[in-house]
Amino acid sequence: MVNGLAHAELIAVLVAVTDNDPRVMTVNAGDALPSGPFESEHRSLQSGLRVWIESQTKHPVGYLEQLYTFGDRDRTPSAEGVGGQARQISIGYLGLVREQDALGADRPQWRGWYDYFPWEDHRTARPEVLGELYARLHHWAQGDELRCQRINFLFGQNGMAWNEDLVLQRYELMFEAGLTENFIQSGVQGFGRVMTGDHRRILATGIARLRAKIKYHPVVFELMPDCFTLLQLQRTVEALSGLPLHKPNFRRQISQQELIEETGEMSGDMRGRPAKLFRYRNDIVEARALTSVRLPVSR
Template sequence: MSDSAAIAIDLSAVVIAMEVASPTVLVIRTADGMSALPAGAFDPVSHATFEQGLRDWVASQTGFELGYSEQLYTFGDLARSHELFETPAARHISIGYLGLTAARHTPAGMAAQWRSWYDFFPWEDYRQGRPALIDMALAPALERWAAAADSAATREARHQRARLAFALNGARWVDARVLERYELLFEAGLVPEAQRNADSAANEALPVTGLEMMVDHRRILATAMDRLRGKLRYRPVVFELLPERFTLSRLQQTVEAIIGLAVHKQNFRRALERTGLVVATGDVDTATGGRPAERFRFCREQWRQQMAPGVQTPLSHGEY
């Protein structure tokens, strides 16, 4: 087999944990100060399964013992950069995984840290209203990119893609379009990763488009965000990010942090009650600084018996 036909399988992990009101992702710092996901090569000799290999890499690079995980997607674009790999001549296929944990650890003596995922995607946080950078920077840059197309049909298609992705000109914001928005900015040459790709547009990356990541790791993170934002509505995965006992306010805060939108408190609790996903524990949280709040737990047995849906997210401001 020639070098050009060689295939190398890599494993990458998006590990998510909550810190107060922000979803954080476990990253490692490269020698040049850039962020990367925990990742490494699959060894068919020492790794009995892909997941075992993934867990070994996460533990060795961050000191974190991975708990809940699920396979996310397989990334194999020809344009994948080989900056982190020892076999640059091979075609690299990366199998991505999503991991969730209720307890963050503090990496000791390792080049690992937790960063808010909004550091990488600052336009995705709508909890306090529409982020100003969308209309101040992203929309004008996308408008220039669309107008620069060679044909009227392409210009119209670009305008429409930008409108739907970033809720421009009256379009509705859809939280589970993280990957679509990132790939649009990439194609327009507005994120620094695009400057490493000779096929991307020749625009200058905007300084407001979030922290750069190695290889295609920001694309992998965007895929994980889409998966989690969509899945929590039909599977109770949000409880993997919570302690065993929690208040309803903590649950709502976690849901809002994930989807990047504010939800209607009363409607949220009514919808939650109908699912039977949580039950009162009989004790209260006195550390809230105000009136003691009742603690609840995830009723896993109820979900297993009736396959209740995930957590519904009635928005506080209606359609965004």
């Protein structure tokens, strides 16, 4: 028995926002996330994945961050055959691609991520699925107090506010309740598109990470074109977070962070008053831009 030997695979959640909708790169007609073996000639995991993605997709990847390493035994039921001894380990990455670089984003590999998680898009209204979802979850809960509290908390019911960050927890609750892949494949509508293995869970991990990250780190700009209006920026953040934002307050928040500057040009193509164009300030020191959560420090 070879201890510690495993098949290592890299798997990417590649995100772009086009037409105000967040999209994710898929393979097999939307059935899986792109992945490949970790080849040992690469210098590091990160650079290995970058090279591999760029050769596969032709899209330059601006931002790349490790998500999570998945290694549960029962993840991929079909993975038994790979050698008998060695386990499968998948290292997930989150990558961001600029709209302008994602040309061909209409090509079928790019799928709107709300196709997979329809209950996560609260931009215009509470998604309709939530009604049936609540019903089925509560049916599963069978009156168990803790389960009910968890449902209410995660899905913003019963006076609790919807928290957009809890994508993964919501998916995992649904998984526990038997409302994911097998259930959907039995023909139920509205609970999202399925993926192979645990790819949808990895996607949920990526969405959750990105939603949390945009709040304290200026990664949104990795998804924006060089020049953009404040409304375009707002629409992008809305697309990612799945929430409608308050325009004046959004613009106040952005401008006081001093992360962007006017280009001097105006956008002309739209209806209504033309908007100023902005660009991300690239004279910002690396990590400078974090809205830190504060402890009550003394002195």
